[in-house]
Amino acid sequence: MLNEFIINNNDPEAIILGDLGSGFTYDLLTKIFKKLKAGSDLIAMHKNRFWITKGGLSLDIGPFVSALEYAVDRRAIVVGKPNPEYFKMAIKDWDILPENIMMIGDDIEIDIKGAQNCNIKGGLVKTGKYDKLKVKSTGIKPDCILSTLADLKKLFF
Known part of the structure; x- marks a missing residue:
């Protein structure tokens, strides 16, 4: 390329x-x-x-x-997160309605708010750079909070 x-x-x-x-x-x-x-x-x-x-x-x-x-x-x-075009490209490529997509991430502002700005659900995982105080101070409300990615099983199955 x-x-x-x-x-x-x-x-x-x-x-x-x-x-x-x-x-x-x-x-x-x-x-x-x-x-x-x-x-x-x-x-x-x-x-x-x-x-x-x-x-x-x-x-x-x-x-x-x-x-x-x-x-x-x-x-x-x-060109990447949290640019709305980043999320819109995924929505278009996958041909899925935004409300049927969930972005899982450890950054409340970049991952979760970026997704929610495009009507995509945002699931916050408490691993990586998760910071409880940062989450609280932003006022951003994730659609769900997971202790680890393994908790996805509980959410969907």
Whole structure:
């Protein structure tokens, strides 16, 4: 699929930002910043704040996307959750009514609210980066709460 694209590192039309883990450096962010200031668009796979690695909590790309947006005074195009288009594509591809779909996730804002904004049910799982205080402070009400994914059996069978 990559051969369908023309890669232009000198004057790119867009910078696509995904997960780089420890590959994010000040130098890399400065290079991206300069391309954006020169007119490139910023496309972000998502804007998650953090994720969990074997070493514990780690910054995800969201803080880097936000920093770049602030620096160039322009919004990124977010193509993943919680962008409604992400969910609408799934609804269309699956040819299922949104009310017959449930998004299961551990992020109250990205997974659950993103789904609910598209009339998809949101099931919050208390694993991964689930944070009871965060859930309470958002006011977002999941359609169901699961202790683990194994609890799906109880929900549907």
